[in-house]
Amino acid sequence: MTDVRRRTVIGGGLAGAALLAGCSSEKEEPVSAGETGGGRKPPSTTTTTRPAGKPIGDGSTSDTGPQPHQPRWTRLKPGEKPPQFVVISWDGGGETSLKLNSHFQQVAKRHGASMTYFLTGIYFLPGGKKMLYSPPRKKQGASDIGYFPDRFVRSTIEQIGKAWLAGHEIGTHFNGHFCGEKGVASWSVEDWKSEIEQAKKFVKTWRTNTGITDLPALPFDYEKELVGGRAPCLEGVDNLRKAAAELGWRYDSSGARYPTWPKKVEGIWDLSLQAVPMPGSDREVIAMDYNFLANQSGDVNGDKAQRPKWKKQTVDSFMAGFRRSYDGNRSPLVIGNHFENWNGGIYMEAVEEVMGQMAAEPDTRLVSFRQLCDWLDLQDPEVLKKLRKLGSAPSEGWASYLA
Template sequence: MPRLSRVVAFSIASLAAAGTAFADPPAAPVLAKPKQVIIISFDSARDISQWKRSRALAARTGAHFTYFVSCVFLLSPQTRNEYTAPGKTSGKSNIGFAASKQEVAERLGQINLAISEGHDIGSHGCGHFDGKDWCKADWLSEFGSFEHVLQNAYSINGIAPEPAGWREFASKAVVGFRAPYLSANRALYEALPAAGFRFDASGVSRGPVEPPTANGITRFSLPQIPEGPSSRPVIAMDYNLYVRHSGGFERPSMAAEFADRTYDAFRAAFDAQYAGKRIPLELGFHFALMNDGAYWNALERFTGEVCVKADVECISFRDYVSRHDAKQVAAVGG
């Protein structure tokens, strides 16, 4: 029996000494999630007060925005004939023109400030016409009009002095486009690379999606997001919410409710990505204060909460594309 006891004791001691050999292997390190990207943009960018308000929001939150400018707002009533839309006579626009030379000067001032603050200036074309039936030549004509007006905005309107570097900016820095009414066709995507663009933001998707790149054009899509008591999908843009909430008519008495509904929809869409795959979330706005500013109020509340998070980035379309291109170059080089 003593001998058996010694054998058992030896066996137990041996197992204890070799215990590490039977332990589970170390767990693989958990890869950190990428930062959640939010891309906020504004179409047409007309009202000076909203330029100031959006820039102030960016300063508070560290966000960078994309402003899709309509070039007719850089033409006064006296200079409107500088623009001719495809199939139209000169001086025609669906959204009017700037009210005066002074207004053009103020808007140019806001554009220059936005550029200096790191924001992205994109093209929304000029006269806000629906290009669904345009051919490639029509799109190229519209792009040419935008470039002509932007490059020569100071001289066309007799505004001095023209800032140093303005024409270089106008000819090289505008690399993105969003079609009015989000109305795109095959001819548009043939014209975009020919005109030197790098991205288009005219698409609509079922939900947030990673933007694909084809023929040198990164194609972004505004997602449909659940909204309201029944969680019906709606395009994540203020105008679409305006139509959903009030049929496109002002109902200022409901502004607070509409703002809450919009915020809730934005926040739910953000939370789903933030806790999930962290696909970029795109939100679109105009400078119009629909339903007594409900959608801007929701935007400011939402941006003030999420853009300040350490693992969230509110960046422009141009910044996103530049980062993506840099990663591809690095991958090829590696």
């Protein structure tokens, strides 16, 4: 399901940046963040076995109560340095023969991390039922990324349920992945609403569409779970955000922004990807696997002899972006990826390596977008306003700056 066509360059005022985008029955208490809003990391998560819950619709989804393994945030105290947030997110979120969805659930478990899966809706729709999809301004059943074979549809449904029980967020990457001037970039607000409604429908009716009866219902109500997404190729952002705001979403991650504290656009949090320094060049690239590929090999099967160097460059770049925030203004770092084996899987290996390095740093929290929104919404607006003014660490120190 690889889509590696060249993406649109989205400058967004980021001068000099090379910006492209790929494509138990037991009751649990939330994890405490301590008295400070920073505090200790949550313990390693484990998949929770729960009762079936209250079925919704055809039984594809169900209401099983609050999601397990969620942090309990508190407001920053006067003069307190904010924690360093890192969001690891996955465009598509499918489970194929590579088994990367399930693998990274285990990686996250080791590091006490939560992540966001931006699920592609048609990954729940068998190819034989593709005519159920009516993409805006395209032929019935059209898709630029094709459809999963039935076995991958099944494994994706199974792993998405497990991921939610392990504390991860399920957002959306929409459906057909249409890029360019005749794709999502041209969509109206109503087009986006149609695409979103269909993405939700495919998740909410997978049992009817697939005929699968031996998998449990997804343990969440997708109407409530879905509060954000990322657009294909990071295009069509303006109208998407208008649609998202009307639908009551909390955030969008479809653009590129400077490494500063986020603000709201159209009434929702702009949690876009950042550009990070690319060692060995004078450029910054958007923090996503595809962008490294585009700047390194330009192809999914690049020179094998160069792959160790490319992997190190990717790790170093992610860590340079992390250190700039961690030692600087503590702005949240957002990283985007795909479950792909591009260049022999070096980008998956790089993400796994940096997750370990980042999680080991004091006061660092690897969170989902929803969890980051929870923290942001809890803070004093005046404190957030002061944080947004910072391009680096406050010269007078955090205690004085946030007193």
